[in-house]
Amino acid sequence: MRDNRTGVVLVHGFKSGPVTWDPFRLLAARDPELAPVTAIPFEYATGVWTANPLQVLPSLDTVADSLKDFIDTSCHRFERLVLVSHSQGGLVIQRFLARMAHEGRAADLSRVRRIVMLACPNSGAEIALTLRRLLVRRNPQEAQLRPLNEQVADTQRTVLRDFVNAREITDRTCPIPFSVYAGASDNIVPAASARGVFPDAAALPGDHFTIVKTDSPTHRTYQTLRRLILLASVDDPPSASTAAVVGSTAPDGTGHTDVTDISRETYPLPDLFAMVAAAERIADMDDPEFRRSVIQRMRVQLSPVHGFTASHRPHMRDHLVEILQRCLNHRDPRAALNAFVGAVASLRPEEKGTADLRTLMGGDR
Incomplete structure (x- = not known):
């Protein structure tokens, strides 16, 4: 029987191990908002070579198969x-x-609510490439880190088609939002490689190694992981205080301005995640053009005094959170939320989700 906790599977990199995640796990264990979360490091053999003649370093295919069994068994x-x-x-x-897609098991991944990749060499890592080729011959893992690796490119095409851009759950497809981050000062995996072809990509402070050394609760990587993990639990909306933290975003969308400045005691607002859950049930909300129509109608309602803007996100849930976060940080949050509900109501007036949004707004619309 499955419990209602969220499991966070942590996968380390080349020549590394589960110790990479110790700073994050320590902070998460002390964070009351992450109490329903369990961090689970996944370990695999990696390195330059193995001294034991009876052992070999596994290929990425073998490591991927090990991860598959780990998720089936330990998670x-x-x-x-x-x-x-x-x-x-x-x-x-x-x-x-x-x-998983090639095996027709994509539907088994419906539990995976988000994938976060930090400093991933999607297009390879060029630093010391010539030296690596001389010193690390026949290493099946290092070969995958070289620029323009054909197998890596083929894998990315499958991931983009069957997961990032998927619209439904089938044997071969499963919509999963990806959040991809480069290290702002990473000289091992350049920002262009870390971003790759993924649509939701950004940068975090640090080089290739300090990006994961979350030494305090205010570390940007920790704050980002915290926000995304809480967002993954949207089916079970957290308390109002949690929603205030997760809903925080700066005007530029970076997520660093605390919306608790807009006090729910002095300016009561509906729960962010309840709004997202209601909006997701509205027909055509998964169509990016429909969501653009909602934003355009919001702009008309809120102009010329305040106006409204929200960045596009390819995944429906991410985009709805982005829109509603911007509403919470608007100069007039209630007017912005009412504009959202009004725009949805003008497009889909008879939907149950529309009625739920009106109820959440206290019947304002």
């Missing part, structure tokens, strides 16, 4: 999963997804 009890990787770990996760 079976979790209702929801978030997969977080550093460096080569992102290639492992992508290979795992591709192999």
